[in-house]
Amino acid sequence: MDGQSTRESPVSVRVRIAPSPTGNLHIGTARTAIYNYLFARHHGGKLILRIEDTDRERSEARYTRSILEGFAWLGVEFDEGPVYQSDRQSRYREVVEQLVATGHAYHCYTSEAELNDLRDHQRARGLAPRYDNRHRDLSEADRARFEAEGRTPVIRFKIEEPHEVQWEDLVRGALVWNTSDLGGDMVIARADRSPLYNLAVVIDDIDMAISHVIRGEDHIGNTPKQILLYEALGAAVPAFGHVPLIFSPEGRKLSKREGATAVVDFERMGYLAEAMVNYLALMSWAPAEGKELFSLDEAAASFDIGRVSHSPARFDWDKLSWMNGQYLNALPIDELTDRLLPFLLAAGYEIRPQDREWLERLAALAGRGLSRLSEIGGVSRYLFSREVSFQAEALAILRQPNVSAILKAFKSAVEQLDGQLSESFEAQVQGASLVLATDDSGVEPFKRLFHEEVAPRAVLAKEAPPEQLQILQSILTALHQKAAEQLPQLLSTAAKEIGLKKGALMKPLRCALTGDVHGPDLVESMILLHRRDRLHNRLEVALALNEPV
RNA sequence: GCCCCCAUCGUCUAGAGGCCUAGGACACCUCCCUUUCACGGAGGCGACACCGGUUCGAAUCCGGUUGGGGGUACCA
Numbered sequence: 215m216d217g218q219s220t221r222e223s224p225v226s227v228r229v230r231i232a233p234s235p236t237g238n239l240h241i242g243t244a245r246t247a248i249y250n251y252l253f254a255r256h257h258g259g260k261l262i263l264r265i266e267d268t269d270r271e272r273s274e275a276r277y278t279r280s281i282l283e284g285f286a287w288l289g290v291e292f293d294e295g296p297v298y299q300s301d302r303q304s305r306y307r308e309v310v311e312q313l314v315a316t317g318h319a320y321h322c323y324t325s326e327a328e329l330n331d332l333r334d335h336q337r338a339r340g341l342a343p344r345y346d347n348r349h350r351d352l353s354e355a356d357r358a359r360f361e362a363e364g365r366t367p368v369i370r371f372k373i374e375e376p377h378e379v380q381w382e383d384l385v386r387g388a389l390v391w392n393t394s395d396l397g398g399d400m401v402i403a404r405a406d407r408s409p410l411y412n413l414a415v416v417i418d419d420i421d422m423a424i425s426h427v428i429r430g431e432d433h434i435g436n437t438p439k440q441i442l443l444y445e446a447l448g449a450a451v452p453a454f455g456h457v458p459l460i461f462s463p464e465g466r467k468l469s470k471r472e473g474a475t476a477v478v479d480f481e482r483m484g485y486l487a488e489a490m491v492n493y494l495a496l497m498s499w500a501p502a503e504g505k506e507l508f509s510l511d512e513a514a515a516s517f518d519i520g521r522v523s524h525s526p527a528r529f530d531w532d533k534l535s536w537m538n539g540q541y542l543n544a545l546p547i548d549e550l551t552d553r554l555l556p557f558l559l560a561a562g563y564e565i566r567p568q569d570r571e572w573l574e575r576l577a578a579l580a581g582r583g584l585s586r587l588s589e590i591g592g593v594s595r596y597l598f599s600r601e602v603s604f605q606a607e608a609l610a611i612l613r614q615p616n617v618s619a620i621l622k623a624f625k626s627a628v629e630q631l632d633g634q635l636s637e638s639f640e641a642q643v644q645g646a647s648l649v650l651a652t653d654d655s656g657v658e659p660f661k662r663l664f665h666e667e668v669a670p671r672a673v674l675a676k677e678a679p680p681e682q683l684q685i686l687q688s689i690l691t692a693l694h695q696k697a698a699e700q701l702p703q704l705l706s707t708a709a710k711e712i713g714l715k716k717g718a719l720m721k722p723l724r725c726a727l728t729g730d731v732h733g734p735d736l737v738e739s740m741i742l743l744h745r746r747d748r749l750h751n752r753l754e755v756a757l758a759l760n761e762p763v
Numbered sequence: 764g765c766c767c768c769c770a771u772c773g774u775c776u777a778g779a780g781g782c783c784u785a786g787g788a789c790a791c792c793u794c795c796c797u798u799u800c801a802c803g804g805a806g807g808c809g810a811c812a813c814c815g816g817u818u819c820g821a822a823u824c825c826g827g828u829u830g831g832g833g834g835u836a837c838c839a
Contacts, residue, residue, distance in 0.1 A: 232839090233839095234838085234839050236838090236839075266839060268838095268839080269838060269839065271838090272838080272839085322837095326837080329836095329837090336764095336765095337764065337765095338764095339764090340764050340765075341764075341765070342764075342765035342766065342835070343764090343765085343835070343836095344765095344835085368837050369837095386768075386769095389767085389768090391766085391767075392766085394766095395765080395766045395767080395835085396766095396835095397766095397835065397836090400836095401836080401837050402837095403837085404837045405837070406837095408837090410836090410837070410838085410839090411838070411839050412839095414839095415839090430833095431768070431769090431832085431833065432832095432833055432834070432839095433833095433834095433839095434767065434768065434833075434834075435766080435767065435768095435833075435834045435835075436834085436839095456768085458768090458769080458832095459832075459833080461831095461832085463774080465831070465832090466831095466832090467832075467833085493775095496775075496776085496788095497775065497776095498775090498776095499776095500775085500776060500777070500787095502777095504776090504777065504786090504787065504788095506775095506776095506787085506788060506789095523769095523775090523776080524768080524769060524770090525768090525769045525770065525831090525832090526769075526831090526832065526833095527774090527775060527776090528774060528775075529774095530774050530775060530789065530790085532774080532789055532790050533774075533775065533788075533789040533790080534789095535789090536788085536789055536790085537788095537789085539801095539802085543802070582801080582802070583800085583801040583802050584801085585801095593800095593801095716798085717798055718798090719798085720798035720799075721798070721799075723798095724798075724799070730799090730800090731799065731800090732799050732800040732801090733799070733800065733801095734799095734800080734801085735798090735799095736798065736799080737798090
């Protein structure tokens with residue numbers, strides 16, 4: 215309960231996160247890392263990354279990379295490391311020899327078959343499976359005999375029992391473990407002298423001067439074994455804190471079967487790192503102030519490991535999405551645009567460098583109110599696609615008899631506007647004596663520039679003086695602005711012409727222009743569509759739909 | 764089987780004996796805002812697993828039951 219107050223010691227805080235590279239960075243590992251990070255920052259200590267790659271069968275370099283990238287994306291920074299266990303083999307061997315020399319460990323020749331046999335018998339009698347320490351006090355003669363048989367020994371660490379091991383857990387309070395429940399003398403090194411997990415961890419934590427071991431609840435049972443090892447090695451025992459696990463929405467252990475469990479999966483799905491770390495931290499911990507939305511820095515200021523929950527939290531997609539939406543909406547437009555860009559590209563949309571301003575408008579229009587970045591592809595499809603795909607509901611509306619007049623009125627208003635813009639463009643080009651390129655495509659410069667959004671440079675002749683580019687650009691900007699101002703007016707103009715209220719035009723126009731009855735703001739959508747020359751064509755298509763068959 | 768951990772609305776949690784008629788957030792429902800959707804705003808629904816102690820008084824302390832989870836390796 216009072217883990218924080220009783221544990222404040224003058225030693226400098228050094229914590230670590232020690233993933234094994236047998237898969238992509240798991241969100242459970244990420245969450246533990248976040249708590250370590252917050253703890254370190256709160257106490258002005260250091261966070262160290264250690265890669266536990268002693269299991270050579272399952273460890274892969276690409277996973278190490280993925281873990282590093284995952285942490286970098288989340289914003290969990292390390293002060294030291296990564297330290298690789300695979301680089302420390304000789305050190306482990308040295309300690310194994312030391313443990314044998316000091317009588318804390320011994321050679322065990324028991325074969326796998328003998329062990330299985332032993333455990334089968336124990337299980338049959340309803341006993342806990344355990345090693346019976348049969349080779350703890352082997353005579354030289356016995357050893358020689360086993361060696362002659364060709365047996366290669368593992369190293370076992372002596373566990374005295376009965377005896378109570380206790381520690382004040384940083385999150386759970388006082389915990390006691392009887393050594394009789396530890397399964398007998400434990401193997402600390404394989405026949406080839408490579409260390410097993412519990413030994414390697416302890417040696418590393420001692421050598422790295424780790425002061426607080428904060429890890430998942432699944433390690434509670436390892437703690438007494440490790441404390442015994444610390445004592446045998448004459449090292450100071452660090453403080454331990456066991457944080458709860460993350461469960462799937464169904465309340466089971468979060469496994470790969472549940473779908474997304476790796477940090478990269480969430481990145482691909484369009485969650486923001488800020489939202490991810492916030493949500494992960496909040497799953498089993500809440501600041502005393504009760505605040506729910508916070509950055510890692512803010513959390514570090516008030517983090518208290520004693521306030522970490524004792525029970526596992528279920529992963530809640532709804533809450534994550536809500537939180538992601540909160541962060542998404544708080545993003546400045548240019549940053550939102552940057553983050554949306556990869557997802558727009560992933561959706562297969564053509565994006566050119568000169569589209570930046572248009573994209574920022576798109577981000578402001580359709581990027582707000584999303585809960586995931588990846589949704590942008592779907593909600594903005596109508597702005598990119600050449601053809602609109604009509605929803606049944608939209609189709610039904612477009613087939614109503616009165617919409618023809620609406621579409622026609624709006625179409626002619628747009629045509630009028632285009633005429634004005636074009637004229638204005640011609641006049642300004644002449645006025646500024648711009649030297650335009652000879653038109654090989656047959657498309658007039660205004661249209662290429664305004665509707666096709668080609669780079670202004672492409673419209674100017676090669677021999678045009680360089681300052682003309684700027685002039686052309688400012689002409690273009692002014693035209694864009696004028697169009698953006700005029701388009702909303704067009705709605706009223708068209709409405710007046712056919713004697714309807716402006717609101718009555720909205721739904722049919724939305725259906726014609728977007729193919730859907732719902733969607734982002736229609737007026738702004740019109741501006742974006744107009745720039746890409748999608749207005750005319752869509753109105754014509756919709757009109758054709760309205761014709762009686 | 765054995766050992767250990769855990770237990771407040773559907774979910775995440777606040778709560779460290781009277782402040783609790785149990786607070787907040789997500790989700791859900793209603794209404795408002797609005798050309799639609801979303802956002803936003805205002806409400807609503809909704810929990811102390813059970814049983815027994817301790818106490819003047821228990822969501823809070825103790826014991827048991829039940830339920831969930833973890834561990835039980837020459838994996839980490």
